[in-house]
């Protein structure tokens with residue numbers, strides 16, 4: 001039976017016996033503090049961990065026990081998550097509102113794989129575009145492709161918004177260590193003219209390439225900025241012929257690209273089965289490839305692929321996206337948290353929370369289910385965050401001593417690309433100390449034992465019991481970034 005038909009026949013989520021069992025189970029968990037859960041189970045810190053595709057997930061600081069996991073997995077099984085996963089990987093039209101497959105996994109499939117959509121294997125086309133991107137990227141970096149006046153391209157400006165901006169800018173920042181340092185990369189998204197004006201203020205048109213990146217090529221902001229870029233280019237170069245050397249397009253819509261004035265030969269294609277927020281591994285990632293080179297871009301895709309394979313094949317209890325996703329449902333729908341803080345202890349991931357806002361909230365925010373029925377529970381948590389340790393000096397006080405339940409994802413890397421004295425050790429020590437303090441808090445007795453006078457005890461007490469995940473990898477490589485993004489995509 002097809003995905004959509006199955007979804008229509010399914011009982012509402014909150015009326016399922018598995019949901020009710022979890023509600024019942026919450027009553028057992030609710031009075032237990034994370035301090036007690038750890039004290040009563042010496043192996044908890046090792047048992048509630050999982051590892052795959054170069055990522056290590058420690059979820060022991062969630063307010064769960066073995067039974068919670070068992071019930072959550074039962075719920076997911078009853079909802080047909082495994083079958084839906086297979087439907088996605090097999091190219092079924094699981095995007096029921098647009099009658100399209102959801103096939104970002106095909107973007108990182110090896111050449112040898114076959115994924116058939118409407119009778120056509122899509123994998124050869126994916127690799128043909130990747131090959132064209134690689135050739136173009138090589139031509140830019142070796143100076144073979146020059147601007148209209150024969151100058152080397154030194155500046156790349158990506159114009160796009162939403163999924164056509166957030167992935168590229170996040171990944172460019174994340175992988176800056178791997179980027180061509182003799183080139184400048186800028187990202188323009190906002191209709192606010194300030195965005196474009198500031199982005200090009202110090203650039204020379206004769207050495208600047210614009211990538212107009214838009215799935216539909218009809219998005220107001222992107223087209224307005226693309227027109228501004230065109231005019232800026234013409235003002236400086238005074239020749240229509242310059243457009244062909246200074247503009248390329250990334251889109252699914254060839255007709256609109258040509259109508260805008262970009263040669264179809266300078267268009268990098270992707271397909272309607274790639275959702276905007278899942279598109280950074282497609283031609284939408286052209287700016288990433290120009291920054292880090294084709295080889296590293298493919299290493300990033302290999303990281304995505306490793307997580308895809310893990311997600312598809314690992315048993316739920318050891319499956320990182322399953323665990324991460326189910327814990328989000330537990331925290332959001334049973335414990336009543338309404339937000340999730342994403343806290344990368346890695347400066348290069350400074351745009352990761354913004355990227356996840358679209359990925360998570362545009363995916364899971366809708367108040368109706370696939371069958372159009374209003375869901376009887378909270379949808380996506382509100383995602384927000386900042387890199388550590390900066391966040392510690394702004395909003396952490398509320399997390400530690402406020403009234404709200406705020407689950408967090410701590411993300412860290414064992415090795416840094418920028419060793420500076422002991423600073424990386426201090427950074428990681430902060431990550432571990434913060435997740436520990438959020439979980440275990442500091443009781444009034446502990447505060448008193450430190451010699452605090454009665455008047456200040458309440459002010460120095462930390463309630464604790466705040467759930468968190470810790471996600472660790474060896475180093476922030478292109479491969480690790482791919483795995484990390486794919487973890488959140490599937491979650």
Ligand code: F6P
Pocket residue numbers: 161162163164213214215216217218219222276277
């Ligand atoms: O407004 C949301 C959205 O539709 C996203 O899903 C998409 O990533 C973005 O707009 C940009 O759309 P396009 O790539 O077609 O310009």
